[in-house]
Amino acid sequence: MPLVEFHSVVCLLGTFPALAGVDLQVEPLDVLLLEGPNGAGKTTLLRLMAGLIPPHSGEARVFGVDLFKDRRSARHRLALVGHETYCYDDLTVMENLQFTFKASALTGTGISEVLERTGLGALAAVRHAHLSAGQRRRLALANALVRDPELLLLDEPHAGLDEEGRACLHEIISSAPSEGRTVVLASHELELSRQLASREVRVQSGTIVDCARENL
Amino acid sequence: MPLVEFHSVVCLLGTFPALAGVDLQVEPLDVLLLEGPNGAGKTTLLRLMAGLIPPHSGEARVFGVDLFKDRRSARHRLALVGHETYCYDDLTVMENLQFTFKASALTGTGISEVLERTGLGALAAVRHAHLSAGQRRRLALANALVRDPELLLLDEPHAGLDEEGRACLHEIISSAPSEGRTVVLASHELELSRQLASREVRVQSGTIVDCARENL
Amino acid sequence: MRLWREASLVAGKDLRIEARSRIALGQILPFGIIVVILFAFALDPDSGLLTRVAPGLFWVTVLLAALLAVGRAFAVEEKSNARDGLRLTGLDGSAVFLGKMAAIAAELLFLEILLGTAVVILYGVEVNGLLVLLAAAPAATLGIASTGTLYGVLAAGLRSRETLLPLLLLPVLAPVLLGATRAFEGGLEGAPSDAWPWVGLLWIFATFYTAFGVLAFGTLWEND
Amino acid sequence: MRLWREASLVAGKDLRIEARSRIALGQILPFGIIVVILFAFALDPDSGLLTRVAPGLFWVTVLLAALLAVGRAFAVEEKSNARDGLRLTGLDGSAVFLGKMAAIAAELLFLEILLGTAVVILYGVEVNGLLVLLAAAPAATLGIASTGTLYGVLAAGLRSRETLLPLLLLPVLAPVLLGATRAFEGGLEGAPSDAWPWVGLLWIFATFYTAFGVLAFGTLWEND
Amino acid sequence: MGRVIGVGAVIGVVALCLFGLWGAPPDDRQGEAMRLLYLHVPSAWLAYFAFLVTAIASALFLWPRTRSIVWDRVAGASAELGVIFTGLTLVVGSLWGRPIWGVWWAWDARLVTTAVLFFLYLGYLALRRVPGEPVASGKRNAIAALIAFVDVPIVHFSVEWWRTLHQKATVFNPELSARIEGVQALTLWIAVLAFTLVYVYLLDRRYRLAVIDDALAGQALARAIRTRTGGNPGETT
Numbered sequence A, B: 001m002p003l004v005e006f007h008s009v010v011c012l013l014g015t016f017p018a019l020a021g022v023d024l025q026v027e028p029l030d031v032l033l034l035e036g037p038n039g040a041g042k043t044t045l046l047r048l049m050a051g052l053i054p055p056h057s058g059e060a061r062v063f064g065v066d067l068f069k070d071r072r073s074a075r076h077r078l079a080l081v082g083h084e085t086y087c088y089d090d091l092t093v094m095e096n097l098q099f100t101f102k103a104s105a106l107t108g109t110g111i112s113e114v115l116e117r118t119g120l121g122a123l124a125a126v127r128h129a130h131l132s133a134g135q136r137r138r139l140a141l142a143n144a145l146v147r148d149p150e151l152l153l154l155d156e157p158h159a160g161l162d163e164e165g166r167a168c169l170h171e172i173i174s175s176a177p178s179e180g181r182t183v184v185l186a187s188h189e190l191e192l193s194r195q196l197a198s199r200e201v202r203v204q205s206g207t208i209v210d211c212a213r214e215n216l
Numbered sequence C, D: 001m002r003l004w005r006e007a008s009l010v011a012g013k014d015l016r017i018e019a020r021s022r023i024a025l026g027q028i029l030p031f032g033i034i035v036v037i038l039f040a041f042a043l044d045p046d047s048g049l050l051t052r053v054a055p056g057l058f059w060v061t062v063l064l065a066a067l068l069a070v071g072r073a074f075a076v077e078e079k080s081n082a083r084d085g086l087r088l089t090g091l092d093g094s095a096v097f098l099g100k101m102a103a104i105a106a107e108l109l110f111l112e113i114l115l116g117t118a119v120v121i122l123y124g125v126e127v128n129g130l131l132v133l134l135a136a137a138p139a140a141t142l143g144i145a146s147t148g149t150l151y152g153v154l155a156a157g158l159r160s161r162e163t164l165l166p167l168l169l170l171p172v173l174a175p176v177l178l179g180a181t182r183a184f185e186g187g188l189e190g191a192p193s194d195a196w197p198w199v200g201l202l203w204i205f206a207t208f209y210t211a212f213g214v215l216a217f218g219t220l221w222e223n224d
Numbered sequence E: 001m002g003r004v005i006g007v008g009a010v011i012g013v014v015a016l017c018l019f020g021l022w023g024a025p026p027d028d029r030q031g032e033a034m035r036l037l038y039l040h041v042p043s044a045w046l047a048y049f050a051f052l053v054t055a056i057a058s059a060l061f062l063w064p065r066t067r068s069i070v071w072d073r074v075a076g077a078s079a080e081l082g083v084i085f086t087g088l089t090l091v092v093g094s095l096w097g098r099p100i101w102g103v104w105w106a107w108d109a110r111l112v113t114t115a116v117l118f119f120l121y122l123g124y125l126a127l128r129r130v131p132g133e134p135v136a137s138g139k140r141n142a143i144a145a146l147i148a149f150v151d152v153p154i155v156h157f158s159v160e161w162w163r164t165l166h167q168k169a170t171v172f173n174p175e176l177s178a179r180i181e182g183v184q185a186l187t188l189w190i191a192v193l194a195f196t197l198v199y200v201y202l203l204d205r206r207y208r209l210a211v212i213d214d215a216l217a218g219q220a221l222a223r224a225i226r227t228r229t230g231g232n233p234g235e236t237t
Ligand code: HEM
Pocket: E037, E040, E041, E044, E045, E089, E090, E091, E092, E093, E094, E096, E097, E098, E100, E101, E104, E105, E110, E111, E114, E115, E155, E156, E157, E166, E167, E168, E169, E170, E171, E172, E173
């Protein structure tokens, strides 16, 4: 069963059809790359998958759950790295991660491992408000990983990361299948992303133009 | 005379020395690339050059004006493209650009030309609040160009731009010297940026490690 | 069980942020005291009027302070889009409601104690029926906190939250204001029999809105 | 000359944003009217009290509305860091001050007219000395707008702007509140001779703070 | 020098206690309660004075030619003392009001403006706590201090401008003729002198504390720069 199943999905932002009939399937352990020009609808598509915005018409299922009926119950199985960090300015990196961790009803030693993996170890005690752009990007990533999601949605995770950060990202995405994670990645860093993707589709003007390019 | 002259400049964010003794000179018509890890101080350095934050100690001059005495009078000769757009959510792209244009006491037909150059022509009537991440990046660029600055400070302008946008950016930076513009560019897109830069310095832990790499 | 755990997690986070930024203690409280002073001044006090209207003014002030506190509680969620993050964690809407409400109520209660002391001193009020006051204040606070949280999320995410919130909230809270004022008047005059029905009304209101919030918050929270 | 051009540019921008988002008209005004109604509620109206305290309540309400308007005027600058953009344009600090102040004053005047009408109707106030009112209101408005803008920028950029603003602003505006209230009381009672000194005080205050703002704003505007 | 003033302050306070409690006769109308005057009035005056010092220091800081961190520190130290003295005025006045007026507090222009003064400077002190680059935040503080000072003359003239319960000026009245005499006047002047000495002493202490604070901050900064450039990629705050 595909994790994400969209059939001619239309999604409105205000009155603007940011998605104008999207057909897309994401199979388990795919690493799907969404590419396409600015304003094409990539961000909208990812937010829709995460259940943050409602679809308008069509058929949309994530983990088999119909998004028209229930946008919540699939959420604990996925995580989204958006343009912003979703963190609290007055809490430290560690506190933010701990909150996400506990709120997701997890237990264990996930946090320190994630800090390690995203290269945030030295910043655990720094408040979110004081982070630089690239440090925030790392935190956004860590904040998603800490939930150990089956489906990882990444919206331009490269933007603002330095070389070390990109290496971390590379490692995270490339080891995703072996960790049982499916990845959907929207990015303009095509060279870097194509190395990682098992499939690539092009989003354009709110629809999907399938390039049917298969890696591996 | 160098446009920017910094000698052991220290700059504090709160109590943290984001710049811990920077020595840097930017000569007219340079295209200087600042690279370095996340949190190194690139953004801080650019904001300091623009006079948005005060230096703490050292010697800092931009266009020959001492930043310790006067952070305003050099400003009309420079423009900064930061991590955010500096635009008003409720105004359209066109209105935002017009406001910047008039506030900078300029006259002429600069705006339509800039819209053209940044590929925003079709979006002139869209409100800032409705733009996608990449469209915002373009607007930030347009908003700087509209002021026709002698010194153009770019903070990760590539982040989030699609291929077309990168081409526009490429054109803008590469034609800068012929238009009498000096550019300081902070970026993690090293391949793209190195093609454009005439000089490159590495920022690390709040200081500058000069690589003395000269292009051309 | 799970609901309580999650609610206390949210409340804990909000109170920790509050403890760190010191908004309620450092700014909302002085704001309240200044409003109390301004009122008294605007009302030209020589006529013993103040003692009479003290309960009303106290509760109007608490209401205004509550607007600030609620605004702040949701401003915190708006920065860096933390609200979306909270939704993504899959926390139950009811838990978020209870948690935020508890944090706001705790801040308000704290505020009321200090503000009440100030009013007693400044307006020269004599307290007779303390029991009534102690029964009425928590009920009114819960009522304010629950409706505040409910409307806070209604207004949250809208661009104009700051200004929309008072507009939505004040009319709904008019009964609370009235009830709390009457209960306090009764309590201060030492005529508790007048006051108890109002206290009952306040508790009904608080229970109703809390229950309503627990049920409805999920829906509001999910909408965009 | 240049100062006026730049100031009107800033004012124009702010008023255009206001026209588009309809905050003052759509939300601050109803807020004011609700506060006026709440006061009436809290003060238990059977005693003819309301007519007597109407001027005070009117100005307290205007002040609260002004807090919202000022907060909004600077919230607009905070989003997307527009404030930095404005600074980068090299606009003169004084021009920014005059522009923002003019926009706030225009909104407030508009609000006062509608709110005043509401008070006259709701509280059953009789207006006798209209001339005094017409002289006092603009002075008070300018005073509020100028100090509001000055403190708005003092608090702007600080994380806790929303709540710090009232704290800083209210004490400074206490004289305006008092002056405007007394002037209105005099005006309404048809005893303008009592009122004119207060009108004078209000104009002095407005002039002083506007001048001070023009001089000091630049410095504050540049600070981080 | 600081020590001399300190000793003077102690002597002044002892003299004030002796005169205030035993030396001066009780008032004809107010009786023993009148002795509160010797605390109430000087603390009010010293509050004014402290705020005046803050205002002057702030103006000196704003004036580019005299700008120096010294003035910012003086302004802050003096404002703190001013707030304390204002608080003392309020408390003692309130204690005094209870026997004389029968209430702790009244909505009298003098009382209200004094309370406003208290909060105004509390706001100023809150603003000072906001961190920032020294010159930038110094200017911001200075402007706030100048705005706040407007309230001081309002407090003083409130008894002339409004009909107040609080009594009119007896010493610094518009006719400039003091209406207090004999041992009572002497005690008042002793009190004023003692309070002034206490003020100067505390100001000096507070100023030194600020200097030490700044020096510590400087050391911390030097250390921070060293750790930062020492290749530590993160930060330590
Ligand atoms: C909370 C209550 C009170 C406050 C806030 C207060 C405030 C002040 C202030 C600020 C001053 C300095 C005035 C100036 O020189 O400009 C002052 C002076 C004075 N106060 Fe009070 N006061 C209070 C209660 C009282 C009471 C109850 C009395 C006695 C009945 C009193 C008697 C005086 C006297 C005699 C002066 C000296 C007036 C002069 O020489 O100018 N005050 N008070």
